Amino acid sequence: MQVFEYKFNANIDKDIKLKVFSFKPDPSKLHLGDILILAEEINYLPTDQDLLVNLAETIKEEFYSDKNKNSEVAFKESLRKANLFLSERSKSGDVNWLGNLNIAVLNFGNFLLNYSKAGTIRIILSRSDELKDLGQEIETHGIGSTTRFFSNMSSGRLILNDKIILSTQQLFEQLYDNVFPEIIYLNQINEKNIKNIFSKHRNESKNWSGIFILSYMKRKKIQFSLPFRINRLVILIFLLILCLLISFFVFKK
Numbered sequence: 001m002q003v004f005e006y007k008f009n010a011n012i013d014k015d016i017k018l019k020v021f022s023f024k025p026d027p028s029k030l031h032l033g034d035i036l037i038l039a040e041e042i043n044y045l046p047t048d049q050d051l052l053v054n055l056a057e058t059i060k061e062e063f064y065s066d067k068n069k070n071s072e073v074a075f076k077e078s079l080r081k082a083n084l085f086l087s088e089r090s091k092s093g094d095v096n097w098l099g100n101l102n103i104a105v106l107n108f109g110n111f112l113l114n115y116s117k118a119g120t121i122r123i124i125l126s127r128s129d130e131l132k133d134l135g136q137e138i139e140t141h142g143i144g145s146t147t148r149f150f151s152n153m154s155s156g157r158l159i160l161n162d163k164i165i166l167s168t169q170q171l172f173e174q175l176y177d178n179v180f181p182e183i184i185y186l187n188q189i190n191e192k193n194i195k196n197i198f199s200k201h202r203n204e205s206k207n208w209s210g211i212f213i214l215s216y217m218k219r220k221k222i223q224f225s226l227p228f229r230i231n232r233l234v235i236l237i238f239l240l241i242l243c244l245l246i247s248f249f250v251f252k253k
Helices: 027-032 051-063 071-091 169-175 179-184 191-200 228-252
Strands: 002-008 016-023 034-042 101-109 112-118 122-127 130-133 154-157 163-167 210-216
Touching: 002 016, 002 191, 016 051, 016 210, 027 071, 027 101, 034 051, 034 163, 034 210, 051 071, 051 101, 071 101, 071 112, 101 163, 163 169, 163 179, 169 179, 169 210, 179 191
Parallel strands: none
Antiparallel strands: 002 210, 016 034, 034 101, 101 112, 112 154, 122 130, 122 163, 163 210
């Protein structure tokens, strides 16, 4: 999975806090996959400065806490822990985030996708030139709840060349008619081609605001290695040839 992230005038509005978090597993937990979080808090107050960081850390710590779990179970448990974290914040009097927090949480691994969202963050799947709004499959009535902020999750399988787009709502609307189709129908997804598209809209981008993330399912390069038995056989043959050469020169004298 390749991930491309672009920010446009993200700090212009001091009342909006935008953050992206990306986490990768330890070698012993590779089967759990990566976590990607896009969060937007509106009507942001200085007292909320640690909210998004602590929420993301809570999700990460719970998700990677047990290597014996599969990704779907781990994801569900991480959302439960996130709900508990937010509930505890509200009990302590911190309720400014209620109704003001938009967030999407995605987990990629082994062509499996687990995801959840609350609020207006857009999650779009592009497959074979067809678009699907994955966010519509998630019930987001938990946005004003202190106990079930993440009220639902969904899972599915990805295939090669799938593109998943995460975007804040305002930026999604600004890109939808022109830039969005150009990126979706790119034949080759890479940093250079995506930047070229944005460069063509340099004047328009002065009015854009938000974060756009493109995740692309690309085939991994396969590194071929000889099995252990073949490696050992090659070494034995080499040693045998070496011994024959040495014996040849010794007896020749």
